[in-house]
Amino acid sequence: MKFYVNARYLIVPTMSIIAILGILIGGAYAWVGVALFGLNTVIDTLTKDIHLPADFDDQGESYGTKAFQYGVMYFMLPVFIALQIALAYRIFQFTAATPLQVDLFYGIAYQSGISGINLIGAVLSSGLWAGLGIIYGHELSHNKKEGFLVSRLIMALSGASHFTYAHVYNHHLDLGHEDDPATAPRGRNIYAHAWLSHMGQSLFSYNLEEGRLNKQGKSTLNVDNRWILGYLYSLPSLVLFVWAGGLIGVAALFVVWVIANFLLEALNFMGHYGLIRTQGAVEHRHSWDNDSVFTSWFFIEIGRQCDHHVRGETYFWELDDVEGPNYGIGYFSLFVITLIPALFRRYVEKHLVNWDKNYATEDELAVAAKFS
Amino acid sequence: MFKIFKPSPTSYQVKLAGSDTEFSVQRGESLLSSALSAGVQWPFKCKVGSCGTCKCQLLEGKIKPQLDFSYVLDGPEIQQGYILACQTMLKSDLLVSLDLDK
Numbered sequence A: 001m002k003f004y005v006n007a008r009y010l011i012v013p014t015m016s017i018i019a020i021l022g023i024l025i026g027g028a029y030a031w032v033g034v035a036l037f038g039l040n041t042v043i044d045t046l047t048k049d050i051h052l053p054a055d056f057d058d059q060g061e062s063y064g065t066k067a068f069q070y071g072v073m074y075f076m077l078p079v080f081i082a083l084q085i086a087l088a089y090r091i092f093q094f095t096a097a098t099p100l101q102v103d104l105f106y107g108i109a110y111q112s113g114i115s116g117i118n119l120i121g122a123v124l125s126s127g128l129w130a131g132l133g134i135i136y137g138h139e140l141s142h143n144k145k146e147g148f149l150v151s152r153l154i155m156a157l158s159g160a161s162h163f164t165y166a167h168v169y170n171h172h173l174d175l176g177h178e179d180d181p182a183t184a185p186r187g188r189n190i191y192a193h194a195w196l197s198h199m200g201q202s203l204f205s206y207n208l209e210e211g212r213l214n215k216q217g218k219s220t221l222n223v224d225n226r227w228i229l230g231y232l233y234s235l236p237s238l239v240l241f242v243w244a245g246g247l248i249g250v251a252a253l254f255v256v257w258v259i260a261n262f263l264l265e266a267l268n269f270m271g272h273y274g275l276i277r278t279q280g281a282v283e284h285r286h287s288w289d290n291d292s293v294f295t296s297w298f299f300i301e302i303g304r305q306c307d308h309h310v311r312g313e314t315y316f317w318e319l320d321d322v323e324g325p326n327y328g329i330g331y332f333s334l335f336v337i338t339l340i341p342a343l344f345r346r347y348v349e350k351h352l353v354n355w356d357k358n359y360a361t362e363d364e365l366a367v368a369a370k371f372s
Numbered sequence B: 001m002f003k004i005f006k007p008s009p010t011s012y013q014v015k016l017a018g019s020d021t022e023f024s025v026q027r028g029e030s031l032l033s034s035a036l037s038a039g040v041q042w043p044f045k046c047k048v049g050s051c052g053t054c055k056c057q058l059l060e061g062k063i064k065p066q067l068d069f070s071y072v073l074d075g076p077e078i079q080q081g082y083i084l085a086c087q088t089m090l091k092s093d094l095l096v097s098l099d100l101d102k
Helices: A002-025 A027-046 A066-095 A116-132 A134-141 A146-156 A163-174 A190-215 A226-233 A235-272 A293-298 A305-310 A331-338 A341-358 A362-369 B031-037 B075-079
Strands: A101-105 A108-112 B011-016 B022-026 B055-060 B063-065 B082-084 B088-090 B094-097
Touching: A002 A027, A002 A066, A002 A108, A002 A116, A002 A293, A027 A116, A027 A293, A027 A331, A066 A116, A066 A134, A066 A146, A066 A235, A116 A134, A116 A235, A134 A146, A134 A163, A134 A235, A146 A163, A146 A226, A163 A190, A163 A226, A190 A226, A190 A235, A190 A341, A226 A235, A235 A331, A293 A331, A331 A341, A341 A362, B011 B031, B022 B031, B031 B088, B063 B082
Parallel strands: B011 B094
Antiparallel strands: A101 A108, B011 B022, B055 B082, B055 B094, B063 B088
């Protein structure tokens, strides 16, 4: 049981490495990361009706092994760095017009040089897997000291280091309220939310640092400013891509960051769309659960939002179904629906009606009425 | 002399000033989670160090803060020894002051 519980969360590390190998082997394999994303959507949809509880032994102890799971999460930092280096290597070859030919690396055939179409595949693969990797940045943002720094560094690879502070000090505190940019109000589509939430969280992080530094009598323009420092953490990526391909490199990195941040904000969008909290503590009813089996394992239980927001200190492998609001499907399936705003509005309507009827307080219903 | 090789205790004791309340904190557990497990009605809301509801005043002992308290507590509070229980690991037995009526 211990092996099963720990091993089931290795889908993303395994697939991330496959995506990197795809870029390195080149040719059509550069698209492997995109293909895996599509495959995951199919698996997630086919298994949407399977929901499993968290696993505990007779004493109520989790089978999850903290040292192992932390080891994996920390290991993902060099994996995501390797993903960027692999893409930069291909961009370098493309801009240097390296001839397309099959070479051998210790007996393994790979394509030296890359065509424009396959470079697009490599860029999309990198963006998708950098974005999916944000689940580790999220988990570690709740876990102290060095874990928090690793979270910042993982997020910085996607130009989103501000997230770590905004998530803890803004999203968890102001969830469901208009002060939380990561909570999407009713009627907003995913594209508007991605921009507004990203910018709102960055602005919050800036204001947070400004307040902290001013209390200490320091200037906002200071190397102690963690908002500035967060963006400085992203500089090595920028330097790497400028070196690898000049403007093409910068454009590729921009696309990677846009995709990664879009996926991050899609998770925020799906996790709390249309839910309202007027006062008091965060409760289970202020989040949507997406805990079908594949989503749970793939996204290291980030879909158990209801439990996570009430027990934010709890390790992901201990999060459980708390019978809160539940979409009943997984993130991949729901993500596809959110991409078509009209379809999402139709899909989510019955869930919001159910929430208003069975979960909302009178104060929350009064706020909800303003959106109808 | 060989303090570095001395195993650290597996738990510490916490006493609330002005009351008979005392409970133990296992290594790796936060002050707040141990208090709640022991049945202490410790005020809390977010448990992630962002709301400040679980703050208390450290009167004696050593702690290991898990997050920077200065985002939530102001300068005078920090100087007076206020800490966030949800983000506090222990390095010794503690004596803390907590307003249980708030």
